Amino acid sequence: MGGFRVLESFRGRDVISILDFTRRELEELFEVADEAWKLARARPLRGRILALAFFEPSTRTRMSFESAMKRLGGETLLVAGEEAISVAKGENLADTVRMLDAYSDAIVIRHRFEGAALYAAEIAESPVINAGDGRQHHPTQAMLDLYTITKLFGGVDGLTIGVLGDLRYGRAAASFLLGLTLFKPRMVYLISPPQLRPRRELLDELKSRGLRFQEAELADVLEELDILYVTRIQRERFPDPSEYEKVRGSYRVTLDMLERQAKRELKVLHPLPRVDEIDYRVDGSRFQAYFTQARLGVPLRMALLMGVLGGEA
Numbered sequence: 391m392g393g394f395r396v397l398e399s400f401r402g403r404d405v406i407s408i409l410d411f412t413r414r415e416l417e418e419l420f421e422v423a424d425e426a427w428k429l430a431r432a433r434p435l436r437g438r439i440l441a442l443a444f445f446e447p448s449t450r451t452r453m454s455f456e457s458a459m460k461r462l463g464g465e466t467l468l469v470a471g472e473e474a475i476s477v478a479k480g481e482n483l484a485d486t487v488r489m490l491d492a493y494s495d496a497i498v499i500r501h502r503f504e505g506a507a508l509y510a511a512e513i514a515e516s517p518v519i520n521a522g523d524g525r526q527h528h529p530t531q532a533m534l535d536l537y538t539i540t541k542l543f544g545g546v547d548g549l550t551i552g553v554l555g556d557l558r559y560g561r562a563a564a565s566f567l568l569g570l571t572l573f574k575p576r577m578v579y580l581i582s583p584p585q586l587r588p589r590r591e592l593l594d595e596l597k598s599r600g601l602r603f604q605e606a607e608l609a610d611v612l613e614e615l616d617i618l619y620v621t622r623i624q625r626e627r628f629p630d631p632s633e634y635e636k637v638r639g640s641y642r643v644t645l646d647m648l649e650r651q652a653k654r655e656l657k658v659l660h661p662l663p664r665v666d667e668i669d670y671r672v673d674g675s676r677f678q679a680y681f682t683q684a685r686l687g688v689p690l691r692m693a694l695l696m697g698v699l700g701g702e703a
């Protein structure tokens with residue numbers, strides 16, 4: 391309890407998009423995440439309450455926030471399941487947010503509507519953390535992805551990164567790509583079935599931010615990659631189920647493919663859940679880094695909560 395305050399510039403901030411933060415702020419966050427277990431010993435968030443409002447399914451994001459808050463000595467309130475589904479209308483969301491605002495010190499929200507977290511942030515006085523709003527943003531996942539890469543490779547600059555999968559509806563992939571614009575990767579390859587190419591507005595944003603990227607086929611670029619970031623097809627976001635049927639199972643990363651073509655040091659990331667896009671045989675190989683990535687979700691979110699809630703350590 392030396393009065394050392396962590397992440398001064400994060401205090402009381404809403405976390406809506408990865409682009410709300412500078413590269414320097416993210417690097418400071420990663421430094422605190424490295425120390426998170428040590429800082430947690432002082433229980434810097436005891437007496438504080440974090441509301442978890444999950445109006446869409448979640449395992450990792452919800453549980454890692456919950457675990458992070460508890461490790462820091464804080465408490466959590468959970469809104470999920472039936473009640474959550476009955477408040478899916480815009481008008482009721484506002485009331486729910488007012489209530490959570492009154493009962494907690496910060497709110498983590500996941501919702502199928504784009505802009506839901508921003509809307510909640512306008513209503514709530516407490517900080518609001520976006521845990522996924524429709525197909526739009528998932529900033530804490532992007533922080534975690536960039537943190538994982540920093541731990542594995544010492545940084546993001548100079549790396550060659552392939553992003554494979556549903557780049558049209560996937561918010562994790564979109565936030566990861568936006569996050570990469572804050573760094574200087576050598577090249578980013580966007581690899582998706584034609585129906586799942588990124589939306590124009592995302593491509594325009596990447597371009598205007600000066601990211602070096604190009605669309606490619608996996609077989610043409612696999613041997614160049616340091617990182618292959620894989621995502622699942624976001625079935626639940628397809629407006630037409632027959633469109634999903636057309637692309638289902640259209641890509642799959644196998645161990646044979648990696649052993650034949652990839653660099654020895656290549657690491658495969660995935661925000662999870664995985665459906666069938668990575669062969670289970672990759673799990674036990676040197677290429678697997680997605681379970682490491684999932685584990686790092688706790689210290690990363692501990693650092694973020696200490697910053698936003700102004701924990702002293």
Ligand code: NCD
Binds near residue numbers: 531561621661
């Ligand atoms: C992602 C999500 O919910 O956007 N999951 C996660 O938070 N780890 C990715 C996904 O659902 O495919």
